[in-house]
Amino acid sequence: MKRLAGKVALITGAAGGLGAEIATLFAGEGARVFVADVSREQGVVTAAAIGAAFLPLDVTSEEAWKNALAAVVGIAGRLDILVNNAGINIRKNIEEMPVESFDAMMAVNVRGPFLGIKHALPFMRAAGGGVIINMSSVCGLIGHRYTNETYTTTKGALTLLTKSVAVRYAKDNIRCNSIHPSTVDTALVQTMLKDPERRAERLGEVPLGRLATIADVAHAALYLASDEAAFLNGVALPVDGGATAD
Numbered sequence: 001m002k003r004l005a006g007k008v009a010l011i012t013g014a015a016g017g018l019g020a021e022i023a024t025l026f027a028g029e030g031a032r033v034f035v036a037d038v039s040r041e042q043g044v045v046t047a048a049a050i051g052a053a054f055l056p057l058d059v060t061s062e063e064a065w066k067n068a069l070a071a072v073v074g075i076a077g078r079l080d081i082l083v084n085n086a087g088i089n090i091r092k093n094i095e096e097m098p099v100e101s102f103d104a105m106m107a108v109n110v111r112g113p114f115l116g117i118k119h120a121l122p123f124m125r126a127a128g129g130g131v132i133i134n135m136s137s138v139c140g141l142i143g144h145r146y147t148n149e150t151y152t153t154t155k156g157a158l159t160l161l162t163k164s165v166a167v168r169y170a171k172d173n174i175r176c177n178s179i180h181p182s183t184v185d186t187a188l189v190q191t192m193l194k195d196p197e198r199r200a201e202r203l204g205e206v207p208l209g210r211l212a213t214i215a216d217v218a219h220a221a222l223y224l225a226s227d228e229a230a231f232l233n234g235v236a237l238p239v240d241g242g243a244t245a246d
Helices: 017-028 040-050 062-076 099-126 149-172 187-192 196-204 214-225
Strands: 008-012 032-037 053-056 081-084 130-135 174-181 236-239
Touching: 008 017, 008 062, 008 099, 017 032, 017 040, 017 081, 017 214, 032 040, 032 062, 040 053, 053 062, 062 099, 081 099, 081 214, 099 130, 099 149, 099 174, 130 149, 130 214, 149 174, 149 236, 174 214, 214 236
Parallel strands: 008 032, 008 081, 032 053, 081 130, 130 174, 174 236
Antiparallel strands: none
């Protein structure tokens, strides 16, 4: 039996990259998937490829969240899974970070999940429960020497938002967990790590000696979304090859 059979899932930032991988995996495991993203063109292509529906969504807009979630419930009748995957990183250290960039990162990385959770909770309660998965980072667990302070701040906030929601809404059979990847092997990261010294630094902090893949992270999301993780709530799950264990 498919692990998400009969479930309805909304995934943000799902037009490409990790979000698209999660959407593809969830659809393959039987979920009715809604691909949500600000990128309409790519989002439509991704959704069509996996038999999902596309929803335009600027996660910083409360009105956009209301419209997207109303569309999900209007079409599918319920919402079982919300994956807050959308996020941005403006790579400047604290001394160089314009306050406008700080605000932009807070808006996408913290305000976005906050709004999604706020407006998803009533629908999940009506459905008898649900699962919320927030995509954080190892930077939501530790001060990471290679990552800027603003990104770390946003991901730390998301970690504690997850735990707060988990303890308050467990009574409604709503589980909320976060995933904390180390550096994920994407095209952008490969470009960043062309410098052998920089690549050696990143690999050297991971006991397993490699970067995370998008499949590594997507399978963690699948597990948390499935009934196999029915007793996991408020968990900050590292997908980091042991980087935060050292």
